[in-house]
Amino acid sequence: MAKPSLRDHRNRPVVAITGIGMISSLGVGLEENWQAMTAGKSGVHRITRFPTTHLKTTIAGTIDYLKGDFQSLTLQAGELAGDEAVRMSGLGKPGDFPGPLFTAIPPVEMEWKLRRRLYDAADPAISDAYDRMIAVAGEANDHHEYEQLMYGHVGEKLAERFGTKGAPIALTTACASGATAIQLGVEAIRRGETKAALCIGTDCSVSAEAVIRFSLLSALSTSNEVPEEASRPFSKNRDGFVIAEGSAALVLEDHDAAVARGATILGVIRGAAEKADDFHRTRSKPDGSAIIAALRNTFDDAGVTPEQIDYINAHGTGTPENDRMEAMSLEKVFGERVHDVPISSNKSMLGHTLTSSGAIEAVLTVKTIQSGVILPTINYQVPDPGIVLDVVPNVAREQQATTVLSNSFGFGGQNACLIIAAEPA
Numbered sequence: 138m139a140k141p142s143l144r145d146h147r148n149r150p151v152v153a154i155t156g157i158g159m160i161s162s163l164g165v166g167l168e169e170n171w172q173a174m175t176a177g178k179s180g181v182h183r184i185t186r187f188p189t190t191h192l193k194t195t196i197a198g199t200i201d202y203l204k205g206d207f208q209s210l211t212l213q214a215g216e217l218a219g220d221e222a223v224r225m226s227g228l229g230k231p232g233d234f235p236g237p238l239f240t241a242i243p244p245v246e247m248e249w250k251l252r253r254r255l256y257d258a259a260d261p262a263i264s265d266a267y268d269r270m271i272a273v274a275g276e277a278n279d280h281h282e283y284e285q286l287m288y289g290h291v292g293e294k295l296a297e298r299f300g301t302k303g304a305p306i307a308l309t310t311a312c313a314s315g316a317t318a319i320q321l322g323v324e325a326i327r328r329g330e331t332k333a334a335l336c337i338g339t340d341c342s343v344s345a346e347a348v349i350r351f352s353l354l355s356a357l358s359t360s361n362e363v364p365e366e367a368s369r370p371f372s373k374n375r376d377g378f379v380i381a382e383g384s385a386a387l388v389l390e391d392h393d394a395a396v397a398r399g400a401t402i403l404g405v406i407r408g409a410a411e412k413a414d415d416f417h418r419t420r421s422k423p424d425g426s427a428i429i430a431a432l433r434n435t436f437d438d439a440g441v442t443p444e445q446i447d448y449i450n451a452h453g454t455g456t457p458e459n460d461r462m463e464a465m466s467l468e469k470v471f472g473e474r475v476h477d478v479p480i481s482s483n484k485s486m487l488g489h490t491l492t493s494s495g496a497i498e499a500v501l502t503v504k505t506i507q508s509g510v511i512l513p514t515i516n517y518q519v520p521d522p523g524i525v526l527d528v529v530p531n532v533a534r535e536q537q538a539t540t541v542l543s544n545s546f547g548f549g550g551q552n553a554c555l556i557i558a559a560e561p562a
Contacts, residue, residue, distance in 0.1 A: 143392045143561065145407070146440030149327040151561065155228065155400045156388030157500045158221025160214055161487050162198040162381060166221055171504055175533045177515045179365035179486050181379050187345045194357040196364040197343050198381025198488030210341030211242060212291045214384035214493075216298055219337050222386035223299060227400060228333055236333035238301035239321045240292040241314030243342040243492045291339065301335055311547025312452070313411065314338060315385065315495025316555055320409035322389045332394040338496025339384035351380060356456055366516050368489075370453035370482035371460050371528045373521040378454040381488025385496040387503075392561075402560040404503045407540070408439025414550030421462045421546070428466040431552035435542070436470075439556040443471045446478060446556075447538035448511055450502045452546045453482025454489050463544065464524040479536065481514040481529040495545035495553065502541045502557045509537045 143151045160166065162180030163173040173180070180198045189195035203213050229235045263272060287293075292307030310317045315338030322334035351357045358377040360367040369375040395402060412434055414427030421428060436442065452463055467475045483501055490497055505511055510533055517530040539559040546552045 150329070151392035152323045152326050152406045153390050153392040153395045153560070154387055154403045154406065154503055154557070155390050155395050156222035156224070156226030157386065157403060157503050158218040158225065159383065159385040159497055159500045160200065160217045161383035161490065161497065162200050163487065165202070165217055167500065167504065174483065174486050174501070174512050175510055177486070177513050177531060177533065179368070179515065180381065181364045181367055181488050183364055184343075186343065192345070192348055193352050193359050194348055195361045196358070196367055196379060197348070198379060198383070198490070199343050200341055200382045203341065207342045207344060208245065208290060210382070211339050212294050214341050214382065215240070215291060215295050215337050215339035215386070218339065218384040218386040219295060219299055219335065222388050223335065226388035226390075228388055228390065232298070233300040234302070234333070234335055236301060236331045236335060237303045237325060238292065238296050238299065238305040239318040239334060239336045240295055240305060240307045241318040241338035241492045241496060242291045242307050242309060243340045244309050245288045245290070295337060299335060309492055310551040310553070311549050312489070312491055312494055313545040313547040313551035313553040314492035315497065316409070316499065316543065316545035316553035317411065317551070318496065319387060319389070319406065319499055319555060320411065320553060323406050323409045326389060326391050332391045334389045335386065336389060336496065337384065337386040338493035340491045340493040341382040342491065343380055343382055348380060358455065368455050368485045369516045370451065370455040370485050370514055371464070371521060371524050371526060372517050373519045375455045375457060375460060377456050378484065379488035381490045383487060383490040383493050383497050385493060385500040387496065387499060404506050404557050404559055405561060406555060407441055407558050408435045408556035409554070410434035410438045411551070411553040414552060420458060425462055425466040425469065427550060428462060428546060428552050429469050431554050432466060432470045435554040435556055441540060441556055443474065445540050446542050448505065448541045449478055449480035450498050450505070450541060450543040451480050451482045452544040453484055453514065455482070455484060459546065460524060463546065464526060476525055477527065479511050479527050479529050479534065481512055483512055485513070485515045485517075495543070498543050498545070499555055499557065502543045505538055506541060506557065506559050509535060511536050511538060
């Protein structure tokens with residue numbers, strides 16, 4: 138007799154996680170990263186990739202063991218994380234993944250070196266700088282250069298590398314991108330469009346221009362003296378996020394299909410939802426209504442109540458604005474119970490990996506559920522009296538968590554949340 142199909146509270150296929158992988162400034166592979174993070178180590182260090190003279194911020198969580206321009210680095214990181222996840226899942230043959238690809242990648246822009254070369258090579262009689270660059274770029278007929286400036290380049294190359302099916306989806310929803318990519322994979326499986334999906338968030342875009350831009354927004358930490366101590370989520374003395382790099386991948390499957398092929402189920406995604414905020418390009422609505430709606434939409438999608446959450450993987454960037462808004466919004470949704478739920482920020486160790494952060498935090502959430510260990514918020518020395526939360530300060534905690542909320546809130550009003558749980562009984 139066939140085993141009954143497993144469905145969720147809305148009679149949709151349950152979405153299982155059968156493979157995970159990641160890389161960061163702390164190392165290659167999930168286990169290397171996990172060991173470092175459970176020990177409370179930081180991957181933040183001084184920038185050596187480019188000169189930092191006269192920059193207000195001179196630290197980052199760059200991946201220095203990879204070499205190339207930012208598109209090449211982003212692709213390499215995505216390949217490493219994706220390869221680990223696909224191998225762990227045991228799904229399909231190498232280079233023949235039986236489902237679509239959803240990729241979170243950073244926006245693509247010309248780096249300063251290329252802009253300068255194009256500008257200098259153009260006809261000086263063309264007064265407008267942008268027109269000068271376009272003129273010489275159009276004459277160059279450089280296929281490599283053209284590919285490097287295509288937004289979908291990384292997604293297409295990853296699709297070729299893993300042999301995914303259909304047109305690869307590449308997206309950027311700021312710091313929520315990784316979670317958004319996972320949400321798209323979940324929804325595709327729920328709709329019955331596919332039995333499996335590969336979701337990758339990858340971002341290696343730390344450059345002088347990126348540092349300057351975020352500095353102009355007053356978003357970056359300037360605590361350069363001791364790089365490892367600069368990222369201080371939820372602390373009173375937090376002064377901004379530390380820009381960083383990394384990649385993470387998840388193999389998602391229809392739970393029934395995964396069980397039928399004998400796969401190991403690492404966890405299930407019970408809920409995924411989002412809510413846009415139109416208030417400001419970098420700030421949240423003062424009442425937190427968009428973040429609150431994203432949280433409530435996710436609980437509704439999951440059929441879960443706040444009382445069932447054992448741990449919250451915070452967005453926790455370390456900026457004065459974000460941490461305050463996240464804490465306030467959680468208090469609105471959880472009520473007084475929020476003070477008893479452990480909530481920690483991986484960014485205290487990794488820095489903020491921008492478009493890949495939601496995927497990295499989802500992978501670490503799965504590992505938390507599997508291991509019974511909650512990662513700490515390091516550098517928590519000066520509590521903020523306005524944020525009364527159990528931030529798992531400085532030291533990892535042995536505590537079982539079977540249902541976890543993971544938050545991702547991005548510039549431009551992008552808010553996405555996931556609820557990840559242990560395999561259903």
